[in-house]
Amino acid sequence: YDPKRTRFRNQHRGRMKGKSYRGNRICFGRYALQVLEPAWITARQIE
Template sequence: MLSPKKVKHRKMMKGNLKGKAYRGSELSFGEYGLKALEPIWLTARQIEAGRIAINRYSKKGRKSLDSSIPDKP
């Protein structure tokens, strides 16, 4: 499971999301990618489930590169 390396407290405050990012949506490498359509916090389990689903339906021998890390533990 993914989690932040160092945090002062185990649980964090919720905070708020301030809208959608319009820049940074191009793929840096690879042919396929996932794009969020609305602002939302993703948990480590959700990211892992998406990675497993992509690997299950992709051809054998392909690597999935994921650059998303959960911000909150």
């Protein structure tokens, strides 16, 4: 459900604190990326 127009467009996204500690192990390969600080990243940045 994704309405085209809502009364208040921007939702509160909550606080971001700390780094991930679950699901942050390398599953395959030898190299990986590691975060240095919490931040929102977009799907385009992951690509």
